[in-house]
Amino acid sequence: MERIRWASYVVCLCASTVWAVGQASDQTSPGDRPGSPPAAETQQPAPGPTFRADTNLVVIPVAVTDTLNRFVLGLQSDDFHLFEDGVEQKVAHFSGEDAPLSVGLIFDESGSMDYKLATSREAVARFLQALNSGDEAFLVEFGDAAKLSVGFTPHIEEIQNALKQAQPGGLTAMLDAINAGLHQMKEARNPRKAIVIVSDGGDNHSHYTAAEIESLVREADVQLYAMGVFEPVLSFGRTPEEVSGPRLLSEIATQTGGRAFAAAVPSDLPSVAARIAVELRNQYVLAYYPANQAKDGKYRKVEVKVSQPRGITSPLKAHWRLGYYAPAQ
Numbered sequence: 144m145e146r147i148r149w150a151s152y153v154v155c156l157c158a159s160t161v162w163a164v165g166q167a168s169d170q171t172s173p174g175d176r177p178g179s180p181p182a183a184e185t186q187q188p189a190p191g192p193t194f195r196a197d198t199n200l201v202v203i204p205v206a207v208t209d210t211l212n213r214f215v216l217g218l219q220s221d222d223f224h225l226f227e228d229g230v231e232q233k234v235a236h237f238s239g240e241d242a243p244l245s246v247g248l249i250f251d252e253s254g255s256m257d258y259k260l261a262t263s264r265e266a267v268a269r270f271l272q273a274l275n276s277g278d279e280a281f282l283v284e285f286g287d288a289a290k291l292s293v294g295f296t297p298h299i300e301e302i303q304n305a306l307k308q309a310q311p312g313g314l315t316a317m318l319d320a321i322n323a324g325l326h327q328m329k330e331a332r333n334p335r336k337a338i339v340i341v342s343d344g345g346d347n348h349s350h351y352t353a354a355e356i357e358s359l360v361r362e363a364d365v366q367l368y369a370m371g372v373f374e375p376v377l378s379f380g381r382t383p384e385e386v387s388g389p390r391l392l393s394e395i396a397t398q399t400g401g402r403a404f405a406a407a408v409p410s411d412l413p414s415v416a417a418r419i420a421v422e423l424r425n426q427y428v429l430a431y432y433p434a435n436q437a438k439d440g441k442y443r444k445v446e447v448k449v450s451q452p453r454g455i456t457s458p459l460k461a462h463w464r465l466g467y468y469a470p471a472q
Contacts, residue, residue, distance in 0.1 A: 200235070201227075201433060202334055203464050204366060204400060204426045205447055209457035214425045218452065226446040227433055236430040243277035244423060245295070245331035247324040247365075248302065251342035251372075253286040253315040259372045259409045263341050264306050266370055266412035270339065271299040273420035281327050282306070285320035286313035287348055295330055314348035318356045321395070325363050337366040337401065337423055341412075344371055344392045353391055360398050361442065362468045367396045368423075369403035370415045400464035433469070440471030 203225065207215045220237035248267060252260060274280060282293040282302045292305045317340070324338045346353075360367060369392040393403040402422075404415045433443065447463040 199432050199436070199470075200430050201445070201467060202364065202428065202430045203445060203447065204335060204428050206400075206422050206426050206462045207449055208460050208462070209455070210460075211457070214421070215455070215459055216425060218427065218449070220429075222450045222452060223427070223429055224448040224450070225429060225431055226448070227431075227435065227443050229444075229446075230434055232431040232434060234429050235432055236428070238428045241275070241424050242335050242428055243275070243333040244279075245328065245333040245336045246274070246278065246280040246423075247328055247336075247338040248280060248282045249317075249320045249324050249338060249340040249342070250282060250284050250306065250309065251286075251315065251317065251320075251340075252284055252309045252311050254312050255315060255343050255345055256372065257311040259343070259412075260309060260311050262409040262412045263370075263372065264309070266341060266416040267306060268303055269413040270416040270420050271302060273417070273424065274299060277333070279332065281324075283320050283323045283327065284309060285316050285323075286311075287316060289316055289320035289323040291323060291327055294327065295332075315342070315346050316348045316350075317342050317344065317346040318349035318351040318353060321356050321367075322351050322359060325359055325365065328363065328365050335366075335423075335426075335428065336364060337368060339419060340367070340369040340392065342369070342372065342392070344369070344389055346391065353395075357395055357398060360395055361466065363399075364464075364467070365399060366401040366423075366464065367399040368401040368419045369393075369396050370412055370419065371403055371405045372409055372412060398465055400462055402462065435469070438470045438472050440469055442466055442468050 205223070207218060209215055216239065218239065220234050223234065223237075225232045225234055248270075250263065250267065256263065271280065276297070279295045279297050280293075280299065280302060281291065281295045282305055283289055284292050284305070293301050296302070321338070321340065328336055328338065371389055371392055389403070389405060396403045404418060406412045406415050429447070435443070444466045445464060447461045449459045449461050451459060
């Protein structure tokens, strides 16, 4: 019996598509079945996987796409191979279903975001609409300094109301805001965690350096995504920080298995937000107990390989968290 086949389910949000693979049975979540609403719009998800609290368990969310950047669903545990420092690991827990999510929103309201602020608010609203009943979110706003405006809440209107009061002004303390978000994320109650940054990336007023934040991000069990609102490359009057902004956001996001998406113009932001929401709703969750049990505090490199299933001719690409720090004695 052929296990792999294309299903007819397509999600169209910001020109992205989700393809389902495998038998359309209990292996798919309600949002993945033909005739069901897209995963990003499902309000009552099926119960997600439960991972017991254990400091030795490493959780790796993985998004799989094809060459057309369409999400590939319906893969099974044996389609994945996990490696830590080059040594293959046994997958202890696996889920292809949508699991509850804890999200931190990092919102730039510095002076450089002046005419982009209204569209940025719209993008956040678009993203929040994709949250399910089991999800929670918080809001950190930043200009000259970072502040936690709304702690973890399941009520998205609290975040939307806070953003209505945002006024552009001041310099950009983006790195300090990421640090504040990482600190707040320690209060998360869901196993899947993500931080979404809305910014032009032009940091010029943080106490933390880029190297320090990259190190903190590598230590945290959090995926980081960025909605980059960037000026055209040849724009005049751009500061060195604004020029390096896209690269900085991309480097930080890649460390965590997340990605940085650029909006060519502010009006693209809602589509970028929808794209990130779709990706977070269509991930596999793999977890394993490391074969290396040494509590040495060292960085462990993680690699994920995806087998090419029968029936799929397009090469697959996986996006995952690149590594983690082992616990110290």
